[in-house]
Amino acid sequence: MWIEYCCPQCHATCRQDSIESTDILSCQKCKLIVRIAPQSIGNDRLTRCLVCPSAELFVRKNFPQKLGVWIVTAGLAGSCVAWAWHELIATFAILFATALVDVVLYMVVPNCLACYRCQARYGGVESHGTFTGFNLETHERHRQFLARSESLAGSKKL
Structure with missing residues (x-):
């Protein structure tokens, strides 16, 4: 299983293979280490996002x-x-x-999982049974949460 995500600190695109056999994700650029919660991967199945605390993932095609x-x-x-x-x-x-x-x-193109909140993508996942396709309502909820968070962070700087 592999993951491709945006580093929370430096926003560089990171890719890491064999994530089921490790307990950390590390950014190659800024060396930030993200610890993987033990319950995130159970029975070789992904149960939640490894980068952010979201458990809402969706199935999409691994195609640009x-x-x-x-x-x-x-x-x-x-x-x-x-x-x-x-x-x-x-x-x-x-x-x-x-x-x-x-x-x-x-x-021909295989499926992958994507996180609504941080847009991390997971490939090589065997079963997508617990996750469904894209849901616009869920996406909009996460988009608005991010916009409000950025707005609050911007107002605190003033």
Whole structure:
């Protein structure tokens, strides 16, 4: 199992492999050590986030979203050009090819777990049975909590 997370202190992206066999996470840049709570990984299953105290994780594809947006945008642009040239068959061929690429990527790319609160990602997790897909309400609750926390921290500096 591996983890990719943002260091709470220096905000560098950190990646650590074999997290089930260690009890600490360490940042390679600032050397911050985050202790893993013993109950976080039970029976080789993740029960909560290792970086923050959140137990709310969701299942997502381990694929860069920006690349997915570029693939769809390129398909849309290509079909618009074909449509402008009055190539009806080419227009729909490009759209169907883009959809086919999307389906193939969906089938091939493995799942990973992500934390709503700190956006840490966990790969190589065997079972996602206890966690579900993305929930906008849960995400919004964590986003608003973070915004309020930053607002309070900013007002204390004044």
